[in-house]
Amino acid sequence: xxxxxERMSITTxxxxxxxxxxxxxxxxxxxxxxxxxCGGFATRLGIKERNIRVIFALLTLVFGLGILLYMTFxxxxxxxxxxxSIIQRIFQNRREARFVLIAFIATLILIxxxxxTGTGASDGFGWPLLLSAxxxxxxxxxxxxxxxxxxxxxxxxxxxxGGAFSKSRKGILVRIxxxxxxxxxxxxxxxxxxGFWGQTGSAIFGTAVLVVGVLVLFAPWWLQNVxxxxxxxxxxxxxxxxxxxxxxxxxxxxxxxxxxxxxxxNQSDVVRLARNQERELRQWLFSPDTVTNASTSFVxxxxxxxxxxxxxxxxxxxxxxxxxxxPDDRVTALVAAGREAAINAAKWSEAxxxxxxxxVEPASISVFVRDRGVGFDLDAISADRQGIALxxxxxxxxxxxxxxxxxxxxxxxxxxxxxxxxx
Amino acid sequence: MTDSVKPRVFLVDDHELIRSGIxxxxxxxxxxVGEADEVEAAIEMIQERTPDVVLLDVHMPDGGGQAVLRAxxxxxxxxxFLALSVSDASTDVISVIRAGxxxxxxxxxxxxxxVDAIYRIAAxxxxxxxxxxxxxxxxFSTGTDDQPAVTVDPDLDQLTARxxxxxxxxxxxxxxxxxAKELTISTKTVESHVSSVLRKLQLSSRYQxxxxxxxRHLN
Numbered sequence: 001x002x003x004x005x006e007r008m009s010i011t012t013x014x015x016x017x018x019x020x021x022x023x024x025x026x027x028x029x030x031x032x033x034x035x036x037x038c039g040g041f042a043t044r045l046g047i048k049e050r051n052i053r054v055i056f057a058l059l060t061l062v063f064g065l066g067i068l069l070y071m072t073f074x075x076x077x078x079x080x081x082x083x084x085s086i087i088q089r090i091f092q093n094r095r096e097a098r099f100v101l102i103a104f105i106a107t108l109i110l111i112x113x114x115x116x117t118g119t120g121a122s123d124g125f126g127w128p129l130l131l132s133a134x135x136x137x138x139x140x141x142x143x144x145x146x147x148x149x150x151x152x153x154x155x156x157x158x159x160x161x162g163g164a165f166s167k168s169r170k171g172i173l174v175r176i177x178x179x180x181x182x183x184x185x186x187x188x189x190x191x192x193x194x195g196f197w198g199q200t201g202s203a204i205f206g207t208a209v210l211v212v213g214v215l216v217l218f219a220p221w222w223l224q225n226v227x228x229x230x231x232x233x234x235x236x237x238x239x240x241x242x243x244x245x246x247x248x249x250x251x252x253x254x255x256x257x258x259x260x261x262x263x264x265x266n267q268s269d270v271v272r273l274a275r276n277q278e279r280e281l282r283q284w285l286f287s288p289d290t291v292t293n294a295s296t297s298f299v300x301x302x303x304x305x306x307x308x309x310x311x312x313x314x315x316x317x318x319x320x321x322x323x324x325x326x327p328d329d330r331v332t333a334l335v336a337a338g339r340e341a342a343i344n345a346a347k348w349s350e351a352x353x354x355x356x357x358x359x360v361e362p363a364s365i366s367v368f369v370r371d372r373g374v375g376f377d378l379d380a381i382s383a384d385r386q387g388i389a390l391x392x393x394x395x396x397x398x399x400x401x402x403x404x405x406x407x408x409x410x411x412x413x414x415x416x417x418x419x420x421x422x423x
Numbered sequence: 424m425t426d427s428v429k430p431r432v433f434l435v436d437d438h439e440l441i442r443s444g445i446x447x448x449x450x451x452x453x454x455x456v457g458e459a460d461e462v463e464a465a466i467e468m469i470q471e472r473t474p475d476v477v478l479l480d481v482h483m484p485d486g487g488g489q490a491v492l493r494a495x496x497x498x499x500x501x502x503x504f505l506a507l508s509v510s511d512a513s514t515d516v517i518s519v520i521r522a523g524x525x526x527x528x529x530x531x532x533x534x535x536x537x538v539d540a541i542y543r544i545a546a547x548x549x550x551x552x553x554x555x556x557x558x559x560x561x562x563f564s565t566g567t568d569d570q571p572a573v574t575v576d577p578d579l580d581q582l583t584a585r586x587x588x589x590x591x592x593x594x595x596x597x598x599x600x601x602x603a604k605e606l607t608i609s610t611k612t613v614e615s616h617v618s619s620v621l622r623k624l625q626l627s628s629r630y631q632x633x634x635x636x637x638x639r640h641l642n
Contacts, residue, residue: 278531285512286512318553318554318596320553320554320556320557320594320595321557322557322560322561322564322594323561323564355553355595355596357553357557357591357594357595357596359560359591359594368595370595370596370597372596414595
């Protein structure tokens with residue numbers, strides 16, 4: 001708050017042009033740093049924001065009057081573009097009004113207690129600061145969501161304060177330094193009043209008793225309030241989760257069901273659609289990480305083969321995976337070879353299903369692609385079939401892997417791929 | 424199959440459509456002695472009718488298939504269970520096997536395959552689908568760098584090299600007959616390997632397994 005004077009207006013001033021009629025006194029929105037009080041006055045009076053801010057800063061030197069005035073205006077003035085002032089908003093809500101009123105009474109008790117013991121009020125700064133603190137509390141309770149966002153942004157971007165609220169190591173350091181400095185100055189001031197073991201001792205004791213008293217009075221009610229806020233937040237999270245689930249089901253399952261109804265005459269289409277949806281839903285339910293990370297997981301890549309082969313060739317793929325790893329060049333080549341083998345099986349074997357089994361071991365990764373289809377004579381066909389020679393054998397041997405093909409006419413085919421892992 | 428006695432089968436599933444679908448597919452080959460759509464009724468009727476094989480849905484209200492398994496197997500260990508599910512979550516599969524099921528197949532299994540599985544269960548065999556074999560290999564894997572395997576009882580907590588080989592072949596889509604040919608052993612030996620894997624699966628206190636079980640409040 002005290003930095004108002006130095007933190008110069010970061011916005012282009014929107015103050016009145018000389019000669020135009022006076023505008024209503026509203027707290028500024030575009031030219032606000034904190035609450036927009038100075039900006040509001042600037043607009044109203046047609047003066048530069050900087051001058052108003054200097055005046056408030058100077059007034060602060062007089063018993064903290066500037067701050068108190070600022071906070072009062074913040075509460076009473078309506079923010080530009082809004083319907084009601086913060087104080088009005090507080091009193092519109094009974095629970096909120098009670099809450100703030102109790103806080104106000106607590107502040108008054110604290111002030112009176114401090115006045116009578118003569119602590120802190122001796123230099124005249126005590127009660128204006130306490131009242132301002134109360135006002136800040138009221139502002140936070142009554143601010144509109146929009147203003148709250150503005151304030152949160154403001155505190156998060158303020159160098160020291162923003163850092164103190166973060167949970168990083170730096171934030172903790174800032175907090176410790178700040179706290180230690182405050183404790184030191186507090187003790188120093190108290191000591192100044194009159195010898196630590198003289199009046200100061202009793203003053204500290206008195207303050208401690210006071211704090212405990214206030215805690216006993218207000219803690220249960222405060223806790224309840226916090227709890228209400230938490231349960232409210234939890235409820236909101238639950239509703240959001242449900243909403244995203246509904247959205248997913250609508251986008252996937254419901255759409256597919258419609259497609260199935262429309263394709264009812266074509267049996268193979270119905271099977272393909274249902275199978276597709278089944279696979280997608282399964283993945284969403286049981287292995288959500290591989291859905292989002294198809295590119296960072298070997299299993300995700302193999303899952304893509306299952307998807308494509310079933311979609312393009314209408315052949316069911318039984319995929320079983322053991323272990324997973326992060327893909328590198330070798331893994332990519334292995335998956336590409338496996339894909340070629342699966343497509344070959346789907347295209348030529350005439351089998352209704354293809355089994356793919358993958359296992360990631362410490363030293364190597366294996367992929368087995370098997371069908372129980374017609375099989376073929378390896379020697380007779382390898383010369384003119386580029387698929388096996390190039391896409392499978394060569395891909396594997398280029399990177400140190402091996403490919404074996406087990407087949408005979410009438411007894412199905414199994415392609416075995418083994419790739420050593422990069423160390 | 425025709426001259427052997429038809430196994431007596433009991434059906435437990437809370438979805439009428441699924442039950443009627445399964446009934447239509449297997450009714451000719453097996454003897455269906457009853458069906459139930461909820462846990463409590465299932466327990467009572469199974470105890471009363473003592474079927475050879477119970478086709479058990481994993482997911483049902485009031486405890487699901489596991490509740491039925493535990494309640495029935497507590498008094499009578501002759502009834503054999505084949506778990507049927509649409510689920511693919513390894514936790515579900517492993518938990519239901521640990522609770523006492525002797526096999527696990529998914530509901531999209533074809534009619535003849537399901538009948539075959541029922542006959543094998545009735546004969547005392549174990550039915551491992553490729554997917555279940557994959558899950559078991561995963562659960563008994565030798566561990567990774569960040570999560571080394573902790574074994575307490577090596578007899579129960581580790582698979583032998585042969586068992587591992589058999590499981591891999593099942594996962595690759597081989598039938599028991601294919602496996603026997605590939606490893607040049609008899610089909611009976613394949614079956615005994617699979618049974619011993621099932622025993623380890625049910626009795627082992629291996630971390631991965633008991634972790635799954637405790638997650639499901641099985642212990």
